[in-house]
Amino acid sequence: MNPVTEQPTAEKPLRADARRNRERVLAAARKCFGEQGYETQMTDVARKAGVGVGTVYRHFPDKTALVEALVAERFRQFTEGARKALEVEDAWAGFREWLWRCGEIQAEDRMVCDFITEAVGAERREAIAEDEGLAEATRAVIAHAKDAGAIRETVEPEDIPTMMCGLGAVARSEDDPSGRVWRRHLEFMLDGLRDPSYSAK
Amino acid sequence: MNPVTEQPTAEKPLRADARRNRERVLAAARKCFGEQGYETQMTDVARKAGVGVGTVYRHFPDKTALVEALVAERFRQFTEGARKALEVEDAWAGFREWLWRCGEIQAEDRMVCDFITEAVGAERREAIAEDEGLAEATRAVIAHAKDAGAIRETVEPEDIPTMMCGLGAVARSEDDPSGRVWRRHLEFMLDGLRDPSYSAK
C-alpha cells in the first residue's frame, strides 16, 4: 500500500511460467550472444528460447539490458578468478592463471569481447566492473603480485582492463578456432608484465 | 574498338570536375572515417565533401570500396614504416620505432582500427596487407630483428598483425585523448617481444 516502503526493492514473485521462460530466454541468450556477439538479433534469442519476442522484452526492457545481464555474469567470473589468484601459493602463478582464465572466458563468449572492446560506452563498462567487484579485486591482485615482486612496479591496475580489451579483440577473431593466436598474444603480454628479476619461490 | 585490347586496364581519363570531386570525396572520407570509424555514414561524407551521395557512389561502388581505399593508404604507411625500420642502425630501435609509428597511425584514424580489429573479413585484411607489401615488409623486419638478437626467437611475423589488432582496439578507445593508455599498452607488449639478453650496439 505505502508506496514508500516498496519503492526500490519491490521484489514480486514471478508466476511459474514466467520464471521458466525467463530462464529459457537467458539460456538462449547466453548461447546466441556467446557465439555471435552483439550482432545477435532479439528474434534469434526468442526463437532459440522457444518463446515470442514479446516475452523476451517482458523480462528485459531492451537489448542493452539483456546484454548487460549476460556480461555481468562473465564479470563475476573474472572477479572469482581474481579471488582465486590471491590464494595461489606463488604470486606469479596466481596472476598468470587469472589472466589465462580471463582469456578462456573471452574466447568462448564473443559477447563479452564485444562488450569489452566497444559496443557500449566506457561508463557502463566501469559501472559493471565496479558492481561485480572486479575493480576492487583487480587492485588486490596487482598489489599482491607487486608485493611478491612478480610483476614490474610500473604495472597499474588500469593496465589490466586495457590488456583485456586488446586480448578481447584478438580472441574474438573468427579464424582462431584452436585459440593458438590469443594464447600466444597473452603469453607475450605476460612476458611484458613480469618482473625480470622474479623467480618462483 | 577492339574490346580485348582495352579489357582489364581500361584507364579512361576523368573529366575535370569528376577528378576534383573525387579528391573532395576522398578528403572528406579521410576526415569522417578517421574520426568516427566505420559507423560514418555515406551521407556524412557527401555533405562534408559538398557533393551529393550519388557522386560518392559514382567514384566508389559501395561503402566497403571507399573504406578499403582509405585503409590501403594507411597500410602503405605501415609498409613505409617497416622499410625505414630496416635502415635504422640499431635493430631494436628500428623495430620499436616502427611499431610506435603504427600505433600513432591507428590512434589518429579510427577507421583503420575498426578495420584491423573487425569490420570486414580477415580475407580482405590479408589481401590488402599483401597488396600493399605489408606482409613481406613485416617478414623482413622480424627476420632482421631476430638476426640482430633484438627480439626473441619465438616471435613470428604473424604475431605483428595480432598485436596490431589488440593495439587497435585499445587505441580507438574514446577516453584516451592523450594517447597515454595505448602507449603504455604498446610499451608492455614491446617488453614482451624484446630479447632479454639484447643490448643496443
Next chain:
DNA sequence: GTTAAAGTGGAAGCGGTGTTCCGGTTTCGG
C-alpha cells in the same frame, strides 16, 4: 556554338532490426 557523353544531386526505394501493442492464454488465489 552545338551536341553527345559524362557527371551530378538528392529524393525515394529497400532491406534489415529493435521495439511496441494487444487479443488470446495461463496461472493461481479464493
Next chain:
DNA sequence: CCGAAACCGGAACACCGCTTCCACTTTAAC
C-alpha cells in the same frame, strides 16, 4: 471451479542507413 491479473506470441510498426535512379547540369570534342 471461476475470474482477475499476469503473461504470452508474433504481426505490425518505426526508424535507420546503404544504395539506386533519373531528370538536370557540365564538360569538351568538333
